[in-house]
Amino acid sequence: MAADAANRGDFAQALPMLSHALAIDSEATAPAYAELLSHLSLTSWPRQLEADLVTCLNAGAVDPQTLARAAARMLLVKYPEPVVAGDALWEAFLTRCINVDPAMEVRLIWLAGQDLPDGLRDALAVQAFASEYVWGGERLGVPADAMVELAEELVLAVEMPSLESSFPRRRPGPRLESCDAESGPRPSPGKEEEEDAGRRISGAVRAQYETNPYPRWRAPAARQHVSVSAHLAALGAPQEQPLAVLVAGCGTGFEPIDLAGMDKSLAITALDLSAASLAYGKRMAGVLGVERVRFVQGDILDVEALGQRFGLVNCTGVLHHMERPEDGLAALVEVLEPGGVLRLALYSERARAWVAEARRVIGEQGWDANPAGIRAFRAYVFALPPEQPLARLRESDDFYSLSGCRDLCFHVREHWYRLPAVQEMLAGAGLELLMLDAPPEAQHCFTQLFGTAGDRRDLGLWDRVEGTYPHLFAGMFHLWARKPG
Numbered sequence: 001m002a003a004d005a006a007n008r009g010d011f012a013q014a015l016p017m018l019s020h021a022l023a024i025d026s027e028a029t030a031p032a033y034a035e036l037l038s039h040l041s042l043t044s045w046p047r048q049l050e051a052d053l054v055t056c057l058n059a060g061a062v063d064p065q066t067l068a069r070a071a072a073r074m075l076l077v078k079y080p081e082p083v084v085a086g087d088a089l090w091e092a093f094l095t096r097c098i099n100v101d102p103a104m105e106v107r108l109i110w111l112a113g114q115d116l117p118d119g120l121r122d123a124l125a126v127q128a129f130a131s132e133y134v135w136g137g138e139r140l141g142v143p144a145d146a147m148v149e150l151a152e153e154l155v156l157a158v159e160m161p162s163l164e165s166s167f168p169r170r171r172p173g174p175r176l177e178s179c180d181a182e183s184g185p186r187p188s189p190g191k192e193e194e195e196d197a198g199r200r201i202s203g204a205v206r207a208q209y210e211t212n213p214y215p216r217w218r219a220p221a222a223r224q225h226v227s228v229s230a231h232l233a234a235l236g237a238p239q240e241q242p243l244a245v246l247v248a249g250c251g252t253g254f255e256p257i258d259l260a261g262m263d264k265s266l267a268i269t270a271l272d273l274s275a276a277s278l279a280y281g282k283r284m285a286g287v288l289g290v291e292r293v294r295f296v297q298g299d300i301l302d303v304e305a306l307g308q309r310f311g312l313v314n315c316t317g318v319l320h321h322m323e324r325p326e327d328g329l330a331a332l333v334e335v336l337e338p339g340g341v342l343r344l345a346l347y348s349e350r351a352r353a354w355v356a357e358a359r360r361v362i363g364e365q366g367w368d369a370n371p372a373g374i375r376a377f378r379a380y381v382f383a384l385p386p387e388q389p390l391a392r393l394r395e396s397d398d399f400y401s402l403s404g405c406r407d408l409c410f411h412v413r414e415h416w417y418r419l420p421a422v423q424e425m426l427a428g429a430g431l432e433l434l435m436l437d438a439p440p441e442a443q444h445c446f447t448q449l450f451g452t453a454g455d456r457r458d459l460g461l462w463d464r465v466e467g468t469y470p471h472l473f474a475g476m477f478h479l480w481a482r483k484p485g
């Protein structure tokens with residue numbers, strides 16, 4: 001009933017019901033409640049709502065990052081003036097989320113300069129670590145270097161056992177993780193020279209992610225069981241059991257760890273170029289008690305050397321960072337079982353038009369892809385009037401950590417796509433499209449243009465939808481495709 005009320009947008013009815021249910025069974029209720037809270041725009045500070053928000057932030061079944069905006073807004077409404085006041089909401093917000101609110105960033109910078117009680121100082125240190133000291137102190141008249149110094153001091157001063165297992169906290173700071181992931185596939189003799197340009201780019205991409213592993217994340221939701229095999233069967237591509245999954249370009253391990261939590265029957269291999277990213281993933285797997293992910297360091301171009309076939313390959317936000325994405329795709333198709341499924345996500349050219357503008361400004365100003373350049377760029381964006389197109393960067397979660405901001409606007413290589421080109425690339429690799437996994441808003445726009453009978457597997461039609469509503473795929477094109485059996 002509460003869910004029905006929430007779906008109707010009747011928050012006044014849904015909230016008390018969810019609040020009551022949360023008090024009885026917090027783990028079962030928290031995901032639905034958190035979903036509702038993440039959409040609320042808070043303008044007042046009801047005490048019960050605050051208590052419920054804290055419960056949801058700490059619930060294992062909720063990804064706390066989905067509540068980062070709601071928690072920041074509630075804290076700013078609760079404390080309209082800067083004051084040093086520790087409470088459960090501050091602690092849950094600072095230790096479980098990475099801030100993504102511009103006004104809250106100013107408050108955090110202010111807090112870092114105060115004499116704080118131990119609990120609040122420790123929580124702020126965890127926040128500083130998680131966002132990689134991204135805060136630009138100049139917004140409060142503190143020189144950037146002094147701000148970094150302050151944030152590093154905070155981190156160095158406190159005990160953070162859950163963050164410490166595989167990285168040193170001494171300067172130059174805890175950004176570099178040491179890795180004991182398996183070293184994986186190597187290029188076969190001769191192949192290395194053949195694909196020189198591709199490997200050069202892999203080297204540059206690797207260097208970026210060694211310095212700035214991506215994404216920064218704190219905790220995935222402990223999911224209720226979802227059978228990945230049943231999902232693939234429903235897509236018309238049933239797989240042999242047990243299902244072997246490759247996460248190609250796993251970054252810092254959120255995806256494989258999330259998958260492992262979702263379906264305990266999966267045998268997961270997580271591959272990435274970057275040792276630092278893999279170390280982040282291994283550390284988090286250890287913290288979260290996930291044992292069934294095999295982390296391997298290597299290049300997708302050499303994936304065949306793993307000597308294994310997979311029923312599912314997940315490759316999200318990776319191929320567009322290769323010199324020739326079609327070479328990466330061909331290599332992944334080689335390791336798919338006949339009939340196996342590829343889940344792919346690629347950047348949309350239209351949705352990233354404003355990133356092109358950001359890159360133009362960065363080039364013009366000569367800002368380098370290092371902490372000073374990234375902070376200078378952020379200061380520029382924060383100073384823009386809200387009506388400027390680039391000001392919308394302030395709404396992007398990635399804007400709020402050094403690695404995220406670098407991934408978003410300073411990447412060493414990226415390709416952008418229109419859907420007809422994606423269709424061609426899939427066909428060129430011999431894959432059949434199963435579906436474009438479009439978000440609900442995009443599905444709604446499709447129905448408006450082509451009715452319910454329009455063929456949703458026709459990427460040409462989807463391209464026309466995107467032409468009309470260019471922002472729809474800001475979260476990338478997500479596609480499922482199948483290798484013929």
Ligand SMILES: C[S@@+](CC[C@H](N)C(=O)[O-])C[C@H]1O[C@@H](n2cnc3c(N)ncnc32)[C@H](O)[C@@H]1O
Pocket residue numbers: 202205206209214215248249250251252254255271272273274277298299300301315316317318321322328407
């Ligand atoms: C934007 S991150 C995406 C991480 C992850 N898929 C996610 O969505 O959370 C891109 C990742 O792809 C990795 N990568 C890029 N090119 C690669 C290649 N040729 N082989 C293996 N990994 C690669 C990078 O090291 C980086 O960790």
